[in-house]
Amino acid sequence: MSQPPQTAATAPTTPAPTPASLAASGRRVLEIERQALAAVGERIGEEFASACALVMAGRGRVVATGMGKSGHIARKIAATLASTGTPAFFVHPGEAGHGDLGMITDADVVLAISYSGESDEILMLLPALRRQGNTVIAMTGRPQSTLAREADVHLDVSVPAEACPLHLAPTSSTTATLALGDALAVALLEARGFTADDFARSHPAGSLGRRLLLHIDDVMHGGDALPRVDAGASVAEALVEMSRKRLGMTAVVDDGGRLLGLFTDGDLRRALDQGVDVRQTPIAEVMTRNPRTVRAGQMATEAAHLMEQHRINGLLVVDADGRAVGALNIHDLLRARVV
Template identity: 60%
Template sequence: MTVEHDKLKQLALAVLDTEIEAVTALRERVNEHFLKACDFMLACSGRIVVIGMGKSGHIGGKIAATLASTGTPAFFVHPGEASHGDMGMITSKDVVLALSNSGETSEILTILPLIKRLGVPLIAMSGKPHSTLAKCASAHIDVSVEREACPLGLAPTSSTTAALVMGDALAVALLEARGFTAEDFAMSHPGGLLGRRLLLRVSDIMHTGNDVPQVEESVLISEALIEMSAKGLGMTAVTNHQAEIIGIFTDGDLRRVLAQEINIHTQPLSNYVSRNCKTGHPDMLAAEALELMQRFKINALLITDDKQQLQGAINMHDLLRAGVV
């Protein structure tokens, strides 16, 4: 069967429009019930145990993962398995977050008495405010939708999107309330790009010792060029007789000198140094150094200690190799 591309596009846009409407309707559901759920989760001394069947289970797994990675310890338990031993994973210190669009999922209703017996708060996220699950909950978050994006009205589409978005809203609200920082987030994501961007410090990648280009301001431009060529960082630190940094001389500075047809073998470097240059600290995050370099449109950064003594240098290539860019 061949379907025209225009028809496919119309169908896809209709899905997006329906789901946008469903998400927009959630704004008024961030109410006292939502806040009550947040209070239970913030007061939890154990874990947030997320349960759900079918598509709600898939959404629940993602919500649990988002909570856990943003400062709220959480894990997912399959309600069917809970009836066969996994209830032992839920303790009296936990909070249960149950997802069911109908609020009548039999596998969840079966374990409700056990959850009640533990005395743990039960947060329900469903599309039926008057369902059995909603009535048994300590707090109920309404994620009902007017219609599914599926033209048959059968496949969970808008309803799962609404639950997922509300789960994100819970996780981020809790993140802010806990004072969760970028470094805390990095500790949960030590691998891959996130870890590199958030955990790597300048001291981990900077050039040090003899690898750092450095000349005194009294040298000739040609001598500075030799030092720059030998170290290959596209610049050199410039110091006074006390080894204090007075500035930097870069490839860009050299191009400007050559454009003026200045004799680099006779002219002292001191007349062409970029003074009051930007510097970094060894303990700053590599991502912070990148932001500084991008903001001031510079390709290299001198690294100093608290006394402004030269400790090292980095350039954009170092950040690229480290995977920060």
Template identity: 60%
Template sequence: MMTANSGIHLVKTPDIVSRARGVLLHEADEIRHLADRIGTAFEAAVHMILACKGRVVVTGMGKSGHIGGKIAATLASTGTPAFFMHPAEASHGDLGMITSEDVVIALSNSGESDEIINILPAIRRIGARVLSITGSEDSTLSRESEVHLSAAVSHEACPLGLAPTASTTAALAIGDALALCVLDLREFTAEDFARSHPGGSLGRRLLVRIKDVMRTGAAVPQIDQHASIQEAITQISLKGMGFTAIVDHAQRPIGIFTDGDLRRLFMQGKNNPQASIDTVMNKQPYLLETNQMAVEAVNMMEQHKINGFLAVDAQGQLVGAFNMHDLLKAKVV
């Protein structure tokens, strides 16, 4: 328990909220000012990355290094092979990871970080191109770089003016802008993104196809077009999918009958189980081909308020069926 003599001073909640808002608004203002300074140097940086035949090597010391790691990860996940290299380790062997076909992005707020300045001659001897992001236009790193991008801020959000805050946010924002501009020019698609994120929810949504989630063979509920309502009820009960397909003599689906359709029949007093299914079935079932993306089914389910689909091959023959439970199991939803 804290007491009056504990030496801990509690800050009033309104003061905390006001301070937090001030930090966020200050950093947002710094990024807005940064946007006004984007120009030909930024275009040159984007084209340098696009022209890179090797990989983008990002380096930075301290807090700039943490930002550099995130920039490298963003580039790699958006179609640009990239990795982070610690500048202190570079002079102890890691420079061997750099080739003449690479681009090095060096981050330093002061532009005078010894660990980076010391490896610049070696990078030039290797033949890699250097792009710097600093908070100082007139610094060793900015002068020694082929292209320089300014991430200068008026002052840090830290009340002491010491902790890197607004400056690291600015550098991170420039990195994001670089990655996304390169993404646009590469015509990088959502499916391309998913290929590098197969373990994530987006990867599953964009890589899983109908054939990966559908039930096949004896698990598919289906009856002949001349079958009775009673036979349809039996299929729905046995297969547990909430519906059954109705197929013609060529195994093409010509209708679907759901447990919802059954309830509506009974509510209307049409409860003759021996009646032919083709007199009550839905004659416009939603069909999807096996190579279509499963996410298309999710979109159709939301749009048309339905729960089940029939899957067909290139000849239009019924080869599978699936419902919302199958999509949930595959983690597409």
């Protein structure tokens, strides 16, 4: 006798998730993906080294391509390669078959990503890439797949299981592929001797780029904006200069522009405590001699380090002959986002 169909009232209900069950689910996913990464890591060997060698020997760029989730991973790998010294970009395989293939030159190395190794859009490109003479590196989860067999080098990204309990959504496999792409980028970075300065040059708008590329000359107040007075000026004249230039300090220089001393808001307070006549007293009598300075051409981070080390808010900039050429304070470094 057939069972009556279940209704909303009789169908079994899924227990409501609890904080503990949700946390357990998250830990299970991370454990499955950890095992996937370990499995891929154990397979890094000659094929990985060959892939690195092919990229380094290439005269062009790395062109990463992939469909669906693999496409998202390929795009990220291309971005990582490009920012770490290996020129790279992403091409959508579907668009490549409709004209974007012209973006790929015969000098480029193609990194084709497909977990099944049977993505039609990628396989359709292989004959054209072969005719053009491109080297192909494949990342798949099936070493016997068409793409794996046709590639010059195959990197196996197969994983024991997907983290998705339905075994449908790419999870562990995409994580493993992304991690292997990172491994490839970093291995190439080290092989090329890529430095932090090189990284900064490709990230000029980032915080690292600002710290490593910005020079003192880029943030200091120079020329007419530099507050300075002669040694014979009075304290009152120095105050007028400080007020006009709004840096809370002024350089004291000789006739040749060489730095003799520094007068700051702090020096002013001490002078007033001593009852100094600001109109009659020469600035040379109350200035700070041999003040902390930085050389023109140094990195802005060096000025920030000096200010932090000596707990001061401003610095004068001098050239190789000891002439005052600029001034900067902590607010200039903050505006430039060096600190």
